[in-house]
Amino acid sequence: MKLGVIGCGKMGSALVGGAIRAKAVSAGDVLGYDPFPASAEAFTETTGASTVAEIGGLSGCDTFLLCTKPHQAEAALRQLADGGASGALLISVAAGLSIDWLQSHSPAGFRVVRCMPNTPALVGEGAAAFALGTEASSDDASAARSLLGSVGIAHEVPESLLDAVTGLSGSGPAFAFLMIEALADGGVRCGLPRAQALELAAQTLRGAATMVLETGDHPAVLKDRVASPGGTTIAGLAAMEAGGVRDALIEAVTMAAQRSAELGKA
Structure with missing residues (x-):
């Protein structure tokens, strides 16, 4: 897995740090991007992974973790497409963005997994759920489960139950x-x-x-x-x-x- 992280705040850092500790991915196979230099620097210090100055620098990755605020997601995905990204897996933890929305705004050929983590992931005790997009495979489900499960537990559910997951965990x-x-x-x-x-x-x-x-x-x-x-x-x-x-x-x-x-x- 070559993982590109869009949004290197607390949740992105927690998920990537957990995945690295669990050996689900190595720090050398992770690239992060954040528009705020301080967040990018903290991400590197926390995880040992590198960052890039522009989203286009992530285009060679085969898996993307979308950790932006919801209103930032459309521009980020557009820049990713402009950088040449295609045919990859997008794992989104951006709150409220549906699978349909993510699929319609993602670069060509992207497969989508929508996730709902929670803040105890920051201390390795998260309780998360995820739903697969129409083109996502069992391997994509395994990738999401590995990433989310590295900082707690993760369950696959239909997208219709993600609101219930939001209310509970x-x-x-x-x-x-x-x-x-x-x-x-x-x-x-x-x-x-x-x-x-x-x-x-x-x-x-x-x-x-x-x-x-x-x-x-x-x-x-x-x-x-x-x-x-x-x-x-x-x-x-x-x-x-x-x-x-x-x-x-x-x-x-x-x-x-x-x-x-x-x-x-x-």
Whole structure:
């Protein structure tokens, strides 16, 4: 794989850095482009890959990672075509740009994969999904899975489910941050120092998530193992149910997914 990265910000750097660490690609086979010299320099320092001064300098690559802002994508793809690029794979993480849009604006013969990563990819704990364009192959799916999976997990889904992915794992970190903050506030209310409460809350959520992923047990089963009859945990769970926490989280994912669909249509 000869990988060209269009947009060398935090997400592009995280994905490329993860792919290099996982040996999915070597630093010598990666070229990046960013209109901001500081971002290009940081990309090189972070990943060890080289950058070019113009998008046309990426035209020899066989795979492209599109990490621009959505409103920058059309000009970037036009410049890529003007530089002679054709017949390559385009993996797009540009929010809201549909497969149809990407296919109609990409250089001739490009195959398209549309992805939805999330910000924990920046620390190697991402949860992503991707959808294949009409001309993309199983090898293209493997390339996307390898790239996204190098910084977490990656699932292939139909494009129609990417809004649901956006609501769940795309927006989900913000919901988790709110829960961590609230748990820490509860600890402070009960007398813990702020710093200790915050660390305990964050580690508790990380530990609980790791148990779900590593045991394969349903969260309800794990919950019931903690909640002994007449104990502290069941008292707290009753308070959460009375406060509508479960319904609020379901509604948060649903509303975020609906807003993603609205933005995509716009």
